[in-house]
Amino acid sequence: MDPYDFWLLDLDGTLVDVEWSYTREVFDRVGDRLGREFSDREADVLWSGLTGSRDRQLRQWGIDPQEFWDAFHDEEDPLVRAEQTYLHDDADFVTDLDVPVGLVTHCQEFLCEPVLEYLDIRDWFDARLCCTEQTGWKPDPEPVQCVMDDLGVGHNGHRGVLAGDGSNDIGAAWNAGLDAIHVERVGHERRGQCVRGDYRVQSFDDLF
Structure with missing residues (x-):
């Protein structure tokens, strides 16, 4: 890619x-x-x-x-x-990224922070945002653009990508002018529909 x-x-x-x-x-x-x-x-x-x-x-x-x-x-x-949360085997690709990395999640801060701490992945992200009514929710581009601004890549022509497992993630990426990666963790039959993206994979390992 x-x-x-x-x-x-x-x-x-x-x-x-x-x-x-x-x-x-x-x-x-x-x-x-x-x-x-x-x-x-x-x-x-x-x-x-x-x-x-x-x-x-x-x-x-x-x-x-x-x-x-x-x-x-x-x-x-x-x-x-936090104790019941596990990291996907392919998630550690993030540690190999030599570019700014941001987190945009619907997981609320009081839940997100203990998860990041327990899994020891807080330092994977240079900026992070837990969506609220004030920030908006994906597929609204506002929370995505907020994290882009925090990373210093909001308005200077940088080319970025957003990866997520749901249609809201893909919509947020496209609405913010980014490429979109859909990682299908549950399968099309269980989801009941097909989610499109610029890349569609079952594992991040498929990208590299």
Whole structure:
């Protein structure tokens, strides 16, 4: 593949993932609070963002997104989450990148920071941003452009790429004028659709 002046990366599902038992337990507790059971498929769809916008999916199921996220974040224990998170075998390619590297993730800061600390990968990134209502959410280009500005590559013609596991990542890359790498961790059948990108791989090893 062509060299890039900088790289941006998603976190969950791209560089790291969480043991299914943790996901299942969290959704069980959230379901108890909301008075609604979540099937394995529903939990998988929401956790992995398989259908794109999680808020849109929640509304389609008749669930108020704000009520869901309030319960969801209350039920997540940052330290347990970190201990149940593992690094993908191919993720260490990041340490070989000799260009600025940024992290743009929907994982909230109170969860993201313990994960980065536990896996000892905080120093992989020269800038990072955990999306909020204030920053916007991928595929909105605003959080991507914010990290580009932090890296000093926002407005000077540098050529960059964003890699992620979901359609929101690809949309954010293209909306920000970047190339996009889709790493398909779950498979097309489980996702229920095909996500396009400038590069489409099952492992980052396929790129190099």
